[in-house]
Amino acid sequence: AQKVTQAQTEISVVEKEDVTLDCVYETRDTTYYLFWYKQPPSGELVFLIRRNSFDEQNEISGRYSWNFQKSTSSFNFTITASQVVDSAVYFCALSEAISFGNEKLTFGTGTRLTIIP
Amino acid sequence: EAEVAQSPRYKITEKSQAVAFWCDPISGHATLYWYRQILGQGPELLVQFQDESVVDDSQLPKDRFSAERLKGVDSTLKIQPAELGDSAMYLCASSLQGPYGYTFGSGTRLTVV
Numbered sequence: 317a318q319k320v321t322q323a324q325t326e327i328s329v330v331e332k333e334d335v336t337l338d339c340v341y342e343t344r345d346t347t348y349y350l351f352w353y354k355q356p357p358s359g360e361l362v363f364l365i366r367r368n369s370f371d372e373q374n375e376i377s378g379r380y381s382w383n384f385q386k387s388t389s390s391f392n393f394t395i396t397a398s399q400v401v402d403s404a405v406y407f408c409a410l411s412e413a414i415s416f417g418n419e420k421l422t423f424g425t426g427t428r429l430t431i432i433p
Numbered sequence: 434e435a436e437v438a439q440s441p442r443y444k445i446t447e448k449s450q451a452v453a454f455w456c457d458p459i460s461g462h463a464t465l466y467w468y469r470q471i472l473g474q475g476p477e478l479l480v481q482f483q484d485e486s487v488v489d490d491s492q493l494p495k496d497r498f499s500a501e502r503l504k505g506v507d508s509t510l511k512i513q514p515a516e517l518g519d520s521a522m523y524l525c526a527s528s529l530q531g532p533y534g535y536t537f538g539s540g541t542r543l544t545v546v
Contacts, residue, residue, distance in 0.1 A: 320475075351535070363535070418464055418481060419532045419535070420489065421478070
């Protein structure tokens with residue numbers, strides 16, 4: 317069975333500090349996808365990134381960066397120079413193929429990030 | 434930008450009443466998912482459709498929950514009778530194929546009193 321662990325339940329940092337959200341996953345599949353979503357207080361899930369298991373290159377998008385390491389089954393997310401608008405709950409998720417073309421996402425329990433002005 | 438539409442946004446219902454949620458996926462997305470998110474937890478899959486067929490409903494409490502996607506486009510999730518433990522966010526998602534284009538709607542926040 318697939319599993320995603322986000323050990324950090326809550327994190328608070330002062331604005332402009334860098335912060336890293338940890339994600340550790342378990343899967344027996346050789347092909348899989350990892351996701352990060354942001355959930356602001358309004359409740360919708362905002363897609364941030366999708367990464368497949370064959371692409372271990374780190375990715376940077378503005379102030380966001382992701383570090384994928386298959387050796388440690390981790391897919392960590394770093395926000396540089398944090399801003400108040402980054403305050404939200406962040407979820408890491410792992411896709412599991414139910415059948416061809418059909419994927420189920422297994423989510424972690426989320427990390428609540430609070431940026432203090 | 435294309436969106437997954439869900440309604441209502443909020444719903445308050447009394448215990449033992451029936452309640453229904455509606456979802457309209459992104460046009461062209463054959464796969465539709467219903468997830469339930471209990472407060473403080475990550476979303477969990479309830480049911481998945483490929484066109485009008487159910488692909489996975491192993492986590493759907495079938496004694497009280499039902500889901501349909503009659504024409505392979507929009508979908509309805511129903512709970513009857515609602516219980517206090519059903520209070521949660523119900524999220525609909527659709528995808529083009531597999532993990533590609535996986536998009537969530539804004540959700541329906543259900544409170545059972």
